[in-house]
Amino acid sequence: MTDTRVLIVGQGLAGTALGFELERAGVPFAIASDGHARSASMAAAGLVNPVQGQRFVKVWRVEELLPFAESWYRATGAELGGELWHPLKLRRLFANPTEAARAARKQARGELAPFATAMADGSGVEIHGAAWVDLPALLTRVAERWRANGVLRESAATRAELQVDADGVTWRGERFRGAVLCVGAGALAREFFPELPFEPAKGEILHVTGAELAVGHALSRGTWAIADRAGHARIGATYERGVEDVAPTAAAREKLVADARAFVAGDLTVIEQRVGVRVSLPDRLPAAGWRDGARIGLFGALGSKGTLFAPWLARRWSEALSGATSVWPDALSVTRRLAKAARVE
Ligand SMILES: Cc1cc2nc3c(=O)[nH]c(=O)nc-3n(C[C@H](O)[C@H](O)[C@H](O)COP(=O)(O)OP(=O)(O)OC[C@H]3O[C@@H](n4cnc5c(N)ncnc54)[C@H](O)[C@@H]3O)c2cc1C
Numbered sequence: 592m593t594d595t596r597v598l599i600v601g602q603g604l605a606g607t608a609l610g611f612e613l614e615r616a617g618v619p620f621a622i623a624s625d626g627h628a629r630s631a632s633m634a635a636a637g638l639v640n641p642v643q644g645q646r647f648v649k650v651w652r653v654e655e656l657l658p659f660a661e662s663w664y665r666a667t668g669a670e671l672g673g674e675l676w677h678p679l680k681l682r683r684l685f686a687n688p689t690e691a692a693r694a695a696r697k698q699a700r701g702e703l704a705p706f707a708t709a710m711a712d713g714s715g716v717e718i719h720g721a722a723w724v725d726l727p728a729l730l731t732r733v734a735e736r737w738r739a740n741g742v743l744r745e746s747a748a749t750r751a752e753l754q755v756d757a758d759g760v761t762w763r764g765e766r767f768r769g770a771v772l773c774v775g776a777g778a779l780a781r782e783f784f785p786e787l788p789f790e791p792a793k794g795e796i797l798h799v800t801g802a803e804l805a806v807g808h809a810l811s812r813g814t815w816a817i818a819d820r821a822g823h824a825r826i827g828a829t830y831e832r833g834v835e836d837v838a839p840t841a842a843a844r845e846k847l848v849a850d851a852r853a854f855v856a857g858d859l860t861v862i863e864q865r866v867g868v869r870v871s872l873p874d875r876l877p878a879a880g881w882r883d884g885a886r887i888g889l890f891g892a893l894g895s896k897g898t899l900f901a902p903w904l905a906r907r908w909s910e911a912l913s914g915a916t917s918v919w920p921d922a923l924s925v926t927r928r929l930a931k932a933a934r935v936e
Pocket residue numbers: 600601602603604605606623624625626627628629630631632633634635636637638639746747748749773774775776777793794795796827828829865866867868869890891892893894895896897898899
């Protein structure tokens with residue numbers, strides 16, 4: 592008999608969101624996780640920002656993604672016994688007159704509505720709808736739940752171990768109808784989907800004390816600072832395109848502290864430094880879809896926007912695995928054309 596279970600490989604944000612959606616849809620699954628030592632989700636600040644970058648770009652389909660993400664994290668937090676979604680008052684400060692002029696032009700054309708309004712003193716824009724999500728809490732609580740109910744397999748699932756045939760996938764003697772790779776930076780090994788031009792970008796963030804920033808407030812001027820609890824803030828993130836190692840560096844620490852001191856008052860003391868690797872495709876959109884006769888799937892390339900995209904994409908994946916016709920849009924397909932010129936930010 593063909594097995595109806597799905598194998599999820601990787602328990603970062605993508606694998607966690609997918610497993611949760613499969614639970615809700617009643618689709619049986621098991622999840623292979625090699626732990627969180629290399630998980631970008633454990634390093635990330637979980638910032639959700641509808642208007643991003645030096646060019647003030649409204650995120651792709653943000654009008655749909657943002658309310659979905661908020662209700663997903665709130666419902667999931669309620670189920671797990673702790674709030675995950677923390678709304679932020681985010682002020683995006685202009686780094687120079689060029690940025691100010693660019694933002695003013697976009698606002699005059701109505702391109703940033705309803706997510707940005709000018710600050711009265713002209714120093715930046717207020718971003719509406721921003722939040723931070725406690726991703727480490729989500730991953731840790733879900734791992735406990737899946738350890739307890741027996742779906743978690745605490746081991747890597749390597750390419751050599753996954754045997755694909757016409758009816759499904761075998762992994763360590765267990766049968767599955769298919770495997771969905773949610774491996775984050777694991778995709779850079781190009782064992783699966785070698786045709787996709789994945790790009791790494793190392794990122795470092797700091798946890799500091801002493802920032803004089805009210806809880807629930809955040810400032811950004813390229814580098815951002817988020818006051819996530821009384822007396823504490825996260826400062827980040829560096830972005831080193833093409834770098835894949837996860838070693839913390841003094842240079843990143845010094846840069847982030849110097850950047851933050853320019854716009855955050857207080858005596859900042861670093862108490863933690865985290866590192867992870869983001870994985871993107873050239874158009875900076877995620878990738879989802881099947882290969883090998885719908886036996887091996889990909890849910891990845893979440894880049895710097897995983898917090899916003901993962902719940903919505905997990906729902907699309909769950910619909911696909913439940914037999915619904917609604918699947919991911921062409922813009923996110925693993926078979927889309929990818930050229931450098933296709934960047935959206
Ligand atoms: C410093 C930093 C700051 C960031 N800040 C933000 C932010 O503020 N907002 C935002 O939206 N995004 C942010 N990001 C990006 C965000 O972290 C990612 O978009 C998202 O977390 C990626 O989730 P993922 O599940 O695809 O990958 P990961 O979280 O990396 O998870 C992949 C998991 O799969 C496991 N794995 C890999 N191979 C195997 C295998 N063969 N078998 C079993 N398990 C395997 C890995 O160990 C890992 O646990 C940041 C990233 C970094 C590095």
